[in-house]
Amino acid sequence: MAEILVKLTGVGMTFSGVSVLRGVDFDLRAGEVHVLAGENGAGKSTLIKIISGVYTGFEGTLEIFGKNQSFSSPIEANHAGISVIHQEMSLIPGMDVVDNIFLGREIRRFPWRFSRNQEVARTRELLARLNLADLDLHQPVEEFPMTIRQRIEIAKALAYQARIFIMDEPTSAIPESEVELLFNIIRDLKSQGFGIIYITHKMEEIYRIADRITVLRNGDMVDTASASELPERELVKKMVGRELSSRFPPRRQTIRKDVRLEVKNFSIANPDIDGMFLVDNVSFDVHAGEILGLAGLQGSGNSELLNGLFGAFGSRARGQMLVDGVNYLGPNPSKSIRRGVSLLTNDRKASGIVPEASVRGNISLASLRRFSSYYWINHRREDEAAQRQEKSLSIRLHSLAQPIITLSGGNQQKTLLGRWLETAPKVLLLDEPTRGVDVGAKFEIYDLMNRLTADGMAILLITSELPELLAMADRIIVLHRGLITAEMRHDEATQEKIVHAAMGA
Amino acid sequence: MNPTVPLGNTPSRPEKATEVSGLTSLFAKPWVRAFMALIVILLIGMIFNANGTFFRWSAHRDMLRQTSVFGILATAMTLVVITGGIDLGVGSIVAAVAVIYSTFLMALPVPFSAASTILFCLAVGAVFGVWNGFLIGKFKFQAFIATLAMMTFARGFAKYISGGRKVMNAIFFPDGTFKYNPVFPEITDWLNSRILGNNIAIVTIIMLCCMFIGWVVLSRLVWGRYIYSIGGNEEAARLSGVPILATKMLTYGLSGFFCAVAGICQAAQEYQGDPEAGTGYELTAIGMVVIGGTSLAGGRGSIGLTLIGVLTMGYLVKILSLNAVAESTRLMVTGAIIVIAVLFQSSRRK
Known part of the structure; x- marks a missing residue:
C-alpha cells in the first residue's frame, strides 16, 4: 500500500454557528489522483482550505506524512509540502518566470544577495519536466497564455518541493485542446509519487483522471470509492441526493401565449x-x-x-x-x-x-x-x-x-x-x-x-x-x-x- | 447650508428605535463631529486671542476674505472627491486663468470684450476639467494620474501665456497709488469691494454662490445622485443605467469651472496674474474637504461639511498668523490638525 500523504479524521468546520462541514474522513495516497466531487456549496472548497492552512480552528485531526499538523497559515502548509494550483492564478503578472517561481524564497548566496544564475538553472530544470524547456524565462508571465501560466504555477509548486498538489478546477481556464496536455503532466506527477487532490465539475474529467472519488454533499461526507467501483449514475445520485422540502410556494401556471x-x-x-x-x-x-x-x-x-x-x-x-x-x-x-x-x-x-x-x-x-x-x-x-x-x-x-x-x-x-x-x-x-x-x-x-x-x-x-x-x-x-x-x-x-x-x- | 443629503451620507436617522441614546447618535452625525473641530479651533482662538484682536469683527471678516479662494477650490474638490476621484490640477488652473485674465484685461486682443474675457476664462477652466473627466471616464485613467498631468500642463500653460513673468492687471504709480486695468476697471474694483457696510467681501459672496451651486447639484439634481452613486459603487451605478462618462466629464468640468472662478478672484485680489500662483492650493483644498469629513474613498460627504472644513482651516491659519507664529511652526501645526481632525472623523466608521 502506498504511503499516505494526507489523512483527515473527523474533520468539521463551523462559521459563526453555521456548520459547513461535518465528520469528514479523507486520505490521499502517494501516486493517486483523488477527486473531490459535490455540488456548489457542498464543502469542497472548505475542505481544501483546511488542508492548505487557510482555515484554522477546525474540528478533528489533520495528518501530513503521518505527522499531526495544525497549520496557522497557508505559508506553513506550503513549507510542509502542500501546494494549491488556484483557479485564479497566484502568479504576479508583471514579473518574469524566474522571479515568480522563486518569489519569497529566492536562492541566496549571501543574505542580501540572491543568485540569479542558480535560479535560472533550476527553473530550466523544472520547466523541462513540464514540456516547457524552450520557454523564454525573462518574459513577464502575463504575456503567456493561460495553459503556460498554469504550468509555470505547477513548476513553482515543484520548486517548493511540494508533494501534495491541490488543483481546483484547473481545466476551467484553459481550452479543451490543452486539457490532455495537462492530464499528461498530472499522470507524470502521479508516477513520480506525488499525490493530487482534484476538484472538478465536469463528469467526463472525473473518469479520465480519477483514481478515487470522495463525494461531499451539504457538508457531509457521503462516500469514498475508487473510480472504477463508482459508476457515473451512482455518483450523480450521491452528489444531489437530497430531499426536496416545501420551502417553496406552489408555482401557479401563468404562462401566456405571447x-x-x-x-x-x-x-x-x-x-x-x-x-x-x-x-x-x-x-x-x-x-x-x-x-x-x-x-x-x-x-x-x-x-x-x-x-x-x-x-x-x-x-x-x-x-x-x-x-x-x-x-x-x-x-x-x-x-x-x-x-x-x-x-x-x-x-x-x-x-x-x-x-x-x-x-x-x-x-x-x-x-x-x-x-x-x-x-x-x-x-x-x-x-x-x-x-x-x-x-x-x-x-x-x-x-x-x-x-x-x-x-x-x-x-x-x-x-x-x-x-x-x-x-x-x-x-x-x-x-x-x-x-x-x-x-x-x-x-x-x-x-x-x-x-x-x-x-x-x-x-x-x-x-x-x-x-x-x-x-x-x-x-x-x-x-x-x-x-x-x-x-x-x-x-x-x-x-x-x-x-x-x-x-x- | 444644511449638509443633509438624500443619497450618500445620511446625517439624519429619524427612526428613534435605532438610537441608543440621543447624545450618542448626535455625535455619530458627521456634521456634528466636523462642527466640534471648528469649535475647538474657535476656543483656541479665544485663548490665544492676540490681545483681543480675535474678538474684533475685522479678524473674522478678513479670515473669510482670505479663505474664499480656497473655499471655492474646496467646493470643486468636494464634487470630485465624492465621485471617488481627486483633482490635483486646481492650483495650476487657478494660475493659468489668473494669467489669461490679467493679460487680456491689460491689452485685449481685438475679438474680445471685457465680458467675454471672463466667459473665456471660465470656459478655459471648464474645458481643462472636462478633459480630465474624459480621460478618467473614457480611458479609465486613475484620477490621480490624469489630474497630475493637468497640474503640470496648466502650470506650463500659465508660464507660456505670461512668458514666465507676473502679469499686472493694475497700473502702479511711483507715489504708491494705482489704478485698475485700463480696459475694464469696474470688474476688478467690484471684485475687491465689500457689501453690507463694508463687511462682507464680494469674493466671499462668490464663494458662497459656488457652494450653493455645488449644493444644488449634489442634493437637488439627478446629476448629484449620479455623483454619489459612482463614488459609492461604480459598477452598481453602471448597471443601473448611470451615464458614467458624461457624469465624470460634467463633474470634473464643473470643478474646472470653479477653479476658473477662483483664478479670476485671485487675480483681482492680487492685481496680477502670477504664473506661480496657486502652488499647493490643491493640497489645502483637499485638507479642507477631509477635515469636513468627506471621505476620499468617495460616495459620501457634502458641501455643508466642506463649508465647516473651510472655516476650520481658515480660522486655524488666521489664529496662527494673528499670533505671529513662524511659518515653520504654522505648517507643522496645520499638518497635525489635519491628522487630528481626520482621526476624529474616522472614529465613527467600523
Whole structure:
C-alpha cells in the first residue's frame, strides 16, 4: 500500500454557528489522483482550505506524512509540502518566470544577495519536466497564455518541493485542446509519487483522471470509492441526493401565449482567449408569465448570458434579441432599462448596492429620470415610489433614509428587487436572487416571482440551488461551456438530468 | 447650508428605535463631529486671542476674505472627491486663468470684450476639467494620474501665456497709488469691494454662490445622485443605467469651472496674474474637504461639511498668523490638525 500523504479524521468546520462541514474522513495516497466531487456549496472548497492552512480552528485531526499538523497559515502548509494550483492564478503578472517561481524564497548566496544564475538553472530544470524547456524565462508571465501560466504555477509548486498538489478546477481556464496536455503532466506527477487532490465539475474529467472519488454533499461526507467501483449514475445520485422540502410556494401556471423575449444566435466573445465564447450561439424564447430557469455550473456561461442580454458586455455580445417582437439588443444597461429589461446581478455587494446610500436612493437609482423634471429630482415622488416598494416587498427597515448597508442581506436583496421593479420591466433577469438570503426572505422572493409572472412579466432565473430551480422554473435550459445542452419542461426535469447536462454528459 | 443629503451620507436617522441614546447618535452625525473641530479651533482662538484682536469683527471678516479662494477650490474638490476621484490640477488652473485674465484685461486682443474675457476664462477652466473627466471616464485613467498631468500642463500653460513673468492687471504709480486695468476697471474694483457696510467681501459672496451651486447639484439634481452613486459603487451605478462618462466629464468640468472662478478672484485680489500662483492650493483644498469629513474613498460627504472644513482651516491659519507664529511652526501645526481632525472623523466608521 502506498504511503499516505494526507489523512483527515473527523474533520468539521463551523462559521459563526453555521456548520459547513461535518465528520469528514479523507486520505490521499502517494501516486493517486483523488477527486473531490459535490455540488456548489457542498464543502469542497472548505475542505481544501483546511488542508492548505487557510482555515484554522477546525474540528478533528489533520495528518501530513503521518505527522499531526495544525497549520496557522497557508505559508506553513506550503513549507510542509502542500501546494494549491488556484483557479485564479497566484502568479504576479508583471514579473518574469524566474522571479515568480522563486518569489519569497529566492536562492541566496549571501543574505542580501540572491543568485540569479542558480535560479535560472533550476527553473530550466523544472520547466523541462513540464514540456516547457524552450520557454523564454525573462518574459513577464502575463504575456503567456493561460495553459503556460498554469504550468509555470505547477513548476513553482515543484520548486517548493511540494508533494501534495491541490488543483481546483484547473481545466476551467484553459481550452479543451490543452486539457490532455495537462492530464499528461498530472499522470507524470502521479508516477513520480506525488499525490493530487482534484476538484472538478465536469463528469467526463472525473473518469479520465480519477483514481478515487470522495463525494461531499451539504457538508457531509457521503462516500469514498475508487473510480472504477463508482459508476457515473451512482455518483450523480450521491452528489444531489437530497430531499426536496416545501420551502417553496406552489408555482401557479401563468404562462401566456405571447412571446415576451426572443433570443436568436446570441454569443459573447471571451475577452481573455481569442476565438472562444462565453456564450456560444444560443437561441431560445420566453413567454409572458413564464419563468425560464437557466442551469449550469460555474463557468457555464449562464450568468454571462444574462449580463449580455442586459447590455453589460457592450459590443462583445452578438446576436438578436426581441422584446415583445421589437428587435433589440441592449448596447448598454441604460438602454436596456428603458426597453424594459432589468438585471438583478449575482453579487449584491460588488454590483448591486450603493452601500452608503439610503434605501430610498438605492431604490430610485435606476429610474431617477422618472422622478425628475429637467434633471431636478422630485423628492416627494421619489419618496412615494420608495414607500410603494417598501410596502409591496415588505422590506423591514427603520427608515427609508437609513443606509442600505445597515439592512440584513434579505432586506438588501428586496431593496434591489424594488429598484428593478420600479423600472417597470417586461423581462426580469434574476441572477441568484436568493444568494445569501435567509429562508424567510427566500420564500417572499419566490412569492414575488409568482405575483410578477401572474401580471405577465417574463423572468429568467439563475440559481445554483437545484431544488429552487425545480420548484420555480416552468422550463429549464441547461448550459455547458456556453452551449445549451438540454431543455426540459418543469414536469420532466429532475436533478439528475440537470446535473448530467450541466457536466456536458 | 444644511449638509443633509438624500443619497450618500445620511446625517439624519429619524427612526428613534435605532438610537441608543440621543447624545450618542448626535455625535455619530458627521456634521456634528466636523462642527466640534471648528469649535475647538474657535476656543483656541479665544485663548490665544492676540490681545483681543480675535474678538474684533475685522479678524473674522478678513479670515473669510482670505479663505474664499480656497473655499471655492474646496467646493470643486468636494464634487470630485465624492465621485471617488481627486483633482490635483486646481492650483495650476487657478494660475493659468489668473494669467489669461490679467493679460487680456491689460491689452485685449481685438475679438474680445471685457465680458467675454471672463466667459473665456471660465470656459478655459471648464474645458481643462472636462478633459480630465474624459480621460478618467473614457480611458479609465486613475484620477490621480490624469489630474497630475493637468497640474503640470496648466502650470506650463500659465508660464507660456505670461512668458514666465507676473502679469499686472493694475497700473502702479511711483507715489504708491494705482489704478485698475485700463480696459475694464469696474470688474476688478467690484471684485475687491465689500457689501453690507463694508463687511462682507464680494469674493466671499462668490464663494458662497459656488457652494450653493455645488449644493444644488449634489442634493437637488439627478446629476448629484449620479455623483454619489459612482463614488459609492461604480459598477452598481453602471448597471443601473448611470451615464458614467458624461457624469465624470460634467463633474470634473464643473470643478474646472470653479477653479476658473477662483483664478479670476485671485487675480483681482492680487492685481496680477502670477504664473506661480496657486502652488499647493490643491493640497489645502483637499485638507479642507477631509477635515469636513468627506471621505476620499468617495460616495459620501457634502458641501455643508466642506463649508465647516473651510472655516476650520481658515480660522486655524488666521489664529496662527494673528499670533505671529513662524511659518515653520504654522505648517507643522496645520499638518497635525489635519491628522487630528481626520482621526476624529474616522472614529465613527467600523
